[in-house]
Amino acid sequence: MTEQYVVDLQEVDGTQVALVGGKGAQLGGLSRIDGIRVPGGFCVTTDAFRRVMEEAPSIGGLLDQLSRVNPDDREAIRTLSAQIRRTIEGIAMPDDLAAAITRALARLGEQAAYAVRSSATAEDLPTASFAGQQDTYLNVVGPAAILQHISQCWASLFTERAVIYRRRNGIDHRTVHMAVVVQQMVFPHAAGIMFTADPVTGNRKVATVDAGFGLGEALVSGLVNPDVFAVRHGEVVARTISAKQRAVHALPAGGTQEVAIDSQRQEQPALTDEQVVRLVQLGRRIEAHFGRPQDIEWCLADDDFQIVQSRPITTLFPVPESGDQENHVYVSVGHGQMMTDPMKPLGFSMWQLTAMVPMHEAGGRLFVDVTRRLASPASRAGLLDALGKGDPLIRDALETVLDRDDFVPSLPDAGPGGPPAGGAPAPIETDPAIVTELIERSQVSVAALERDIRTKTGPALFDFLLEAFEEHKRVLSDPLSHQAIMAGMEATWWLNDKLQEWLGEKNAADTLTLSAPDNVTSEMGLALLDVADVIRPHSELVAFLRGVEDDDFLDELAKLAGGTEAREAIETYLDRYGMRCVGEIDITRPRWRERPTTLVPVILDNVRNFEPGAAERRFEQGRQKAQKKEQDVLSRLRALPDGDRKADEAKRMIDRVRTFIGYREYPKYGIVSRYFVYKQALLKEAERLVQADVLPEKEDIFYLTFQELHDVVRSHQVDHQLIQQRKDAFRSYHALTPPRVLTSDGEAVTGTYRRDDVPAGALTGLPVSAGTVEGRARVILDMADADLEAGDILVTPFTDPSWSPLFVGIAGLVTEVGGLMTHGAVIAREYGLPAVVGVEQATRLIRDGQRIRVHGTDGYVEILP
Helix, strand or coil, X not given: XXXXXXXXXXXXXXXXXXXXXXXXHHHHHHHCCCCCCCCXXXXXXXXXHHXXXXXXXXXXXXXXXXXXXXXXXXXXXXXXXXXXXXXXXXXXXXXXXXXXXXXXXXXXXXXXXXXXXXXXXXXXXCCCCCCCCCCEEEEEECXXXXXXXXXXXXXXXXXXXXXXXXXXXXXCHHHCCEEEEEEECCCCCEEEEEECCCCCCCCCCEEEEEEEEECCHHHHCCCCCCEEEEEECCEEEEEECCXXXXXXXXXXXXXXXXXXXXXXXXXXXXXXXXXXXXHHHHHHHHHHHHCCCEEEEEEEECCEEEEEEEEECCCCCCCCCCCCCCCCEEEECHHHHCCCCCCCHHHHHHHHHHCCCCCEEECCXXXXXXXXXXXXXXHHHHHHHHHHHHCHHHHHHHHHHXXXXXXXXXXXXXXXXXXXXXXXXXXXXXXXXXXXXXXXXXXXXXXXXXXXXXXXXXXXHHHHHHHHHHHHHHHHCCHHHHHHHHHHHHHHHHHHHHHHHHHCCCCCHHHHCCCCCCCHHHHHHHHHHHHHHXXXXXXXXXXXXXXXXXXXXXXXXXXXXXXXXXXXXXXXXXXXXXXXXXXXXXXXXXXXXXXXXXXXXXXXXXXXXXXXXXXXXXXXXXXXXXXXXXXXXXXXXXXXXXXXXXXXXXXXXXXXXXXXXXXXXXXXXXXXXXXHHHHHHHHHHHHHHHHCCCCCCHHHHHHCCHHHHHHHHHHCCCCHHHHHHHHHHHHHHCCCCCCCEEECCCCEEXXXXXXXXXXXXXXXXXXXXXXXXXXXXXXCCCHHHCCCCCCCEEEECCCXXXXXXXXXXXXXXXXXXXXXXXXXXXXXXXXXXXXXXXXXXXXXXXXXXXXXXXXXXXXXXXXXX
């Protein structure tokens, strides 16, 4: 088997990661690309690593200990990993293995200088780069030194940082093996890194080159600031030349040392523009070979570029497929729907099939292509206005793209841009019966769906669902529903604009909408207070709920005093709201009805933080506050010139906002109610597929699109490899931050608040619910982890309606995503919570437990000392 211990780099390709590790496989792939020069060398394979590990049986026990250590116990990890490294370095190299390596060296030149580089099997992968996790040794001379450094590379699989990285990424230490690349050393005039897409903006048309003198280690270790070049369409479009005071050079006897650079040379560019452009051409060739943007390490010796590494750039957000070469501008759907997490394929494909406009998937998120509407001046104004009201950062990002004259083509108004977006709907009467009728229509439609779907199975179910999706869209596009929503929103905007103009008061509508009727989302939060009232008197019940872990706890309740009533209260709540959950636009996310334990921490918080009857009291207090505000506003208006007219207009708008603003939440409730019916039917199909041995587990259907699942049900054939790829991809999408606006060049455009009225150091956002509050920040990423005290301020990436039960117990709200009319904003106003949304990176910049002050009227957050 000796021939498997050593493989020449030229014989390796990208499929052999298991044998030669990620770096070896990439270098083998690179060496096969026409016109790309890679220093010659060989790989010491993972077979050699396993052979050496077998020489030390004690390692197995140490690995067992390591897998049991708490990932946060740095001291234990440090001690154990050092012990494993010492053990590996102490193993004598078996004779046949040493002989195979020295034979390979003899072919290349025994006394030449080499780079000895770790190449782990979990490294430079599309989903995790593991950059810098293992070790590289430069300028190693002589067989004895090379054998010693190969041992050190094997041991570097267990550096403290590599062990922690694997634990955090859920990778089992036993599944990762180490190969070693031994490569002829290049003594470069200059070296550095090239990204074939801009790593900051994501723009795929811009390549960036970092360059310094000597070996690339000077840049990687941060010893010097590099020269930085940006190249677009074959020319250098930006350059920053740094003073490079030091370089790393190879020593004749082996090893490296830092050297000072002559003062005359320090300010000279490490590369000429011609060399930079030539290097980027090589980069584009490498990118084309691997099929995605690359992070490439290069050396320049004798005016000849050699490539010593290339790995995928894992941080770039993918670009939606357009099928053409035209420019496109995409707007994030998740930012409007308050759900920026990735969706599984069944989830995004069902949303696409039930949405009113075409949507494109990338990185597990959905985007709408707004290029045509931006291209026509008439539809552009309407689109910017509508999106700006929802999220000012989206509007600013789109304006940034429009300012680049050449990116969005300009179409005449009569062109295919279509009619102006969001044209004013015909006015409707301020009549509460309209809302009652709309709610009844929705309930009748959902009841019919539940009734008709019961008998459908197999391919007939999918035919039925495709028809149901058409009904779904018909309900969504009901003109009366749209008029009612717009009536509530327009009345809000009118009141805020006019009362600021007439009375100098900001966001007056926030108080006027407190406890508005017919708001299914705010009722959901208050109804959970009523559930807590049933449980609170029974200490045994409360103690039982504190220990609940399984979702069948409802069956256990009946055995305890008061348990029958408690179970009934929770069941009634789930009957009305059990189709909801965090991230509910993704049908694959577990609903409260499927995972009722999600609600237990919130119920316990309500038991602890509230008195009996709190729901009714809260609603009534809000209603009275709104009434008092209305009287106050109207009397102040009457005292103004032309006051009676102003007061009458305001009164008409207040009645209108209170009649319609609550309904704003109902269409989403209707969608999610329908989604739960679809999901239950599809899971029954999945159970049949599991029973027929087509699928190993029913949740596997979540990784197929609706269309693919339809095919599987028809054919009883499934591509298991595809499902595994989708699972891996979905896991990797969590590390990506979806941009609000994305161009077909891959550029993520974030947008900024152009404001000068925010104190230095404060975090800027959008004011959506008036008032100022100070309190302890609770940074919560998962509703199930909520542990809130009265007076806490919730800080979270986004809140969809399912977060509303938390809103009753908090004093204020800060989110990273949101707009004036998104769910979190509407409910915050309903409950009278000061709220600021759209605060970029709030969950990173605000630490859990810090005291903060939320300025809900002015739209900023102060972090207090």
